[in-house]
Amino acid sequence: MWKETREREFGNLRPNLFSSRIFKSRISSIQLSNSKEIVSSHRGSVNSLQVDLTEGRYLLAGASDATVAVYDVQRATDHDGRGRISKHKSLFLINKQHEHGHKYAISSAIWYPIDTGLFVTGSYDHHINVWDTNTTQVVMNFKMPGKVYRNAMSSIARSHMLIAAGTEDVQVRLCDIASGAFAHTLSGHRDGVMSLEWSTSSEWVLVTGGCDGAIRFWDIRRAGCFRVLDQSHSQLGRRPPLLACAATNKQKSSSHQSSAKARPPQRKSTNGNTVKSHGVARVPSQMKSAKQRSHPGMISSHDRATAHYGVVTGLKVTEDGMYLLSAGSDSRLRLWDIESGCNTLVNFETARLQSSKAIQMAVSQDSALSFVPCMTTVKVFDIWSGQTKCAFRGHYENVNCCWYNAQDQELYTGGNDRQILVWSPPKSISTEDDESKNGEAATSDQDNWSD
Amino acid sequence: MSKKIPEFGPSTSRKRPRNEEPEPQSENGVVNSHSLSLEEDFAFSDTLMALRMMRAQFPHIQKVSVPPFVLQSQLYSSIKNRTEVDREIESLKREKVVRIFKLNTGQDDHAIMFIDDYISQIERVVKRMEENSKTDLVVFEWFKTHVVQSKLDTSIGHQELWSFLSLGGKVKEEHISQLISAGLLIRQLIDQNMYWFSIPNIGSVLKGLSQGRKELMSLLSRRKYKEMLMAALEVKRLRFSPLDMRFHLRDLIGSGQLKTIETPSGLIVRVAKD
Numbered sequence: 001m002w003k004e005t006r007e008r009e010f011g012n013l014r015p016n017l018f019s020s021r022i023f024k025s026r027i028s029s030i031q032l033s034n035s036k037e038i039v040s041s042h043r044g045s046v047n048s049l050q051v052d053l054t055e056g057r058y059l060l061a062g063a064s065d066a067t068v069a070v071y072d073v074q075r076a077t078d079h080d081g082r083g084r085i086s087k088h089k090s091l092f093l094i095n096k097q098h099e100h101g102h103k104y105a106i107s108s109a110i111w112y113p114i115d116t117g118l119f120v121t122g123s124y125d126h127h128i129n130v131w132d133t134n135t136t137q138v139v140m141n142f143k144m145p146g147k148v149y150r151n152a153m154s155s156i157a158r159s160h161m162l163i164a165a166g167t168e169d170v171q172v173r174l175c176d177i178a179s180g181a182f183a184h185t186l187s188g189h190r191d192g193v194m195s196l197e198w199s200t201s202s203e204w205v206l207v208t209g210g211c212d213g214a215i216r217f218w219d220i221r222r223a224g225c226f227r228v229l230d231q232s233h234s235q236l237g238r239r240p241p242l243l244a245c246a247a248t249n250k251q252k253s254s255s256h257q258s259s260a261k262a263r264p265p266q267r268k269s270t271n272g273n274t275v276k277s278h279g280v281a282r283v284p285s286q287m288k289s290a291k292q293r294s295h296p297g298m299i300s301s302h303d304r305a306t307a308h309y310g311v312v313t314g315l316k317v318t319e320d321g322m323y324l325l326s327a328g329s330d331s332r333l334r335l336w337d338i339e340s341g342c343n344t345l346v347n348f349e350t351a352r353l354q355s356s357k358a359i360q361m362a363v364s365q366d367s368a369l370s371f372v373p374c375m376t377t378v379k380v381f382d383i384w385s386g387q388t389k390c391a392f393r394g395h396y397e398n399v400n401c402c403w404y405n406a407q408d409q410e411l412y413t414g415g416n417d418r419q420i421l422v423w424s425p426p427k428s429i430s431t432e433d434d435e436s437k438n439g440e441a442a443t444s445d446q447d448n449w450s451d
Numbered sequence: 452m453s454k455k456i457p458e459f460g461p462s463t464s465r466k467r468p469r470n471e472e473p474e475p476q477s478e479n480g481v482v483n484s485h486s487l488s489l490e491e492d493f494a495f496s497d498t499l500m501a502l503r504m505m506r507a508q509f510p511h512i513q514k515v516s517v518p519p520f521v522l523q524s525q526l527y528s529s530i531k532n533r534t535e536v537d538r539e540i541e542s543l544k545r546e547k548v549v550r551i552f553k554l555n556t557g558q559d560d561h562a563i564m565f566i567d568d569y570i571s572q573i574e575r576v577v578k579r580m581e582e583n584s585k586t587d588l589v590v591f592e593w594f595k596t597h598v599v600q601s602k603l604d605t606s607i608g609h610q611e612l613w614s615f616l617s618l619g620g621k622v623k624e625e626h627i628s629q630l631i632s633a634g635l636l637i638r639q640l641i642d643q644n645m646y647w648f649s650i651p652n653i654g655s656v657l658k659g660l661s662q663g664r665k666e667l668m669s670l671l672s673r674r675k676y677k678e679m680l681m682a683a684l685e686v687k688r689l690r691f692s693p694l695d696m697r698f699h700l701r702d703l704i705g706s707g708q709l710k711t712i713e714t715p716s717g718l719i720v721r722v723a724k725d
Contacts, residue, residue: 349533
């Protein structure tokens with residue numbers, strides 16, 4: 001570390017490289033924090049965690065007993081253990097007694113992406129509430145047709161303020177905060193939608209994962225989804241550079257001859273269209289007559305491709321917007337290349353993933369490591385090789401959600417055991433400074449029970 | 452190219468360490484017929500080697516003629532890097548060397564079978580049907596030439612199937628039912644218009660597979676420390692499964708339910724705790 005600082009001083013090491021090396025070394029030493037503790041005020045399993053995107057300071061947690069709490073992760077509320085462990089209690093707590101609070105479990109709680117003045121919670125009581133943080137009052141309420149599984153707002157949105165809500169119902173609804181009404185609905189899934197995420201590269205693209213096992217990409221400005229991920233369409237690893245693309249395309253298209261009508265005419269598949277058209281010349285006329293009546297946006301609803309053999313329980317788009325990590329109730333994690341829509345066939349060694357509830361995964365900033373809750377542990381996977389780097393064991397019951405705070409390289413996990421645990425790189429011991437600050441230098445030598 | 456593989460025992464009838472032989476020699480006579488040219492001898496991969504080896508070690512079952520298949524979890528138990536296994540299987544599938552079938556025993560079980568074995572199994576089934584009934588069996592020819600060669604996925608839709616078979620001749624509903632009764636296609640439960648490809652005559656073997664798995668897991672779970680020496684485990688015979696212990700061990704180790712630990716007295720197999 002000091003050698004690297006010296007290198008940076010001399011100019012041998014670029015600043016970006018220096019900082020990424022420090023991040024990497026800190027991430028690789030993450031363990032259960034011995035200096036920070038979050039005192040959970042929930043009486044039900046913690047379902048959703050999010051740190052605000054603007055300051056990286058406030059952690060919002062939603063739990064099954066309809067409580068929502070916000071914790072300050074940078075400033076402790078009090079200290080314990082002779083000043084070495086900082087305890088963070090909730091800044092405020094909203095529970096069922098609140099006049100407009102939720103009645104049933106809260107499945108997801110997210111901050112308004114622009115600032116921490118608002119947050120949005122979705123619950124199994126079919127409501128989505130928008131709360132004002134400072135007054136803890138509900139400012140807007142949306143009623144959904146079914147249990148709300150997840151809601152999301154785009155963090156890069158500049159022209160819309162839409163909350164995307166995935167419910168038990170087959171349609172994904174977009175709620176507009178500005179007008180207080182529903183903007184539109186996205187149909188195409190054949191069962192409820194358990195997970196959804198906005199794309200990190202475009203403010204108009206939404207990714208949803210359904211209970212039918214399909215993952216769909218929607219452009220909210222158009223009708224219908226523009227891509228359905230199919231687990232049998234795979235590419236071997238990263239996409240090859242452009243020139244080599246043509247060769248792999250021919251191979252890919254000769255091996256799958258599914259109806260091209262259901263897939264939008266992308267540049268790549270037109271290459272293969274000429275190859276297969278002579279073989280199936282009789283097909284297009286039959287299919288066209290059957291499909292003539294449907295709206296171009298609804299053609300995608302006929303596409304039955306599945307991304308998982310079960311429910312898609314978790315989705316996470318990497319920060320560079322290129323890859324999508326998806327978890328399914330078939331206990332598989334898949335990494336998809338968003339641009340080509342192919343499965344990259346990275347095998348993550350998961351023995352089991354919980355299948356009844358949605359899980360929230362996290363990816364490190366440089367997209368090299370992913371944190372996935374697997375039953376009672378949180379496993380850290382190397383994204384490209386699929387190897388398990390380590391497993392964090394600390395919760396007594398299943399872990400539901402995790403959030404990686406890139407500023408401090410800390411991981412917060414919440415589980416069915418009502419606890420929120422903090423995992424961080426070990427803090428360097430500077431006990432002398434702390435103790436003299438607190439005026440407890442003398443007590444370190446004293447026992448509590450001896451005279 | 453030598454990767455560490457779990458040794459299944461000191462006896463010579465078990466698999467030999469992979470780094471001894473770089474070329475597929477005649478432990479199995481079938482292999483010789485595959486390596487036709489000198490190029491092919493050098494263009495092998497760990498996965499292909501493991502596939503051939505496991506295929507050769509497939510247990511012989513009386514009364515049922517099932518061609519040898521390898522479960523995907525068995526490959527994971529031999530080769531450390533699972534991503535590489537997945538990708539190599541994908542490229543072998545595209546080169547039409549092997550075919551993948553989704554099995555209905557549990558989640559995400561896939562069986563890998565060499566295409567030659569599959570075709571010979573189809574022919575065996577056709578021959579048996581010819582002896583029994585006099586109905587027109589031309590649909591199997593169409594299936595072999597058009598569908599198997601072109602559709603490499605594990606499932607197929609009704610429309611697509613119809614269009615592929617029509618390349619051979621006029622298709623009628625009875626043809627599809629013939630294919631289903633022969634065991635080559637299975638209707639999907641979720642979606643009436645989709646079919647899974649399947650291996651004929653495999654029903655009893657699959658039942659044996661799931662029962663054998665349960666039996667082996669319960670055998671180990673009943674023990675005090677949920678573990679047993681590999682050497683002692685190998686000589687046991689499973690009562691409910693026609694497949695041998697080695698098959699089940701590889702499958703369960705590869706799927707993560709059992710794990711092997713090196714000890715001074717050999718390998719120990721233990722039930723994996725999450």
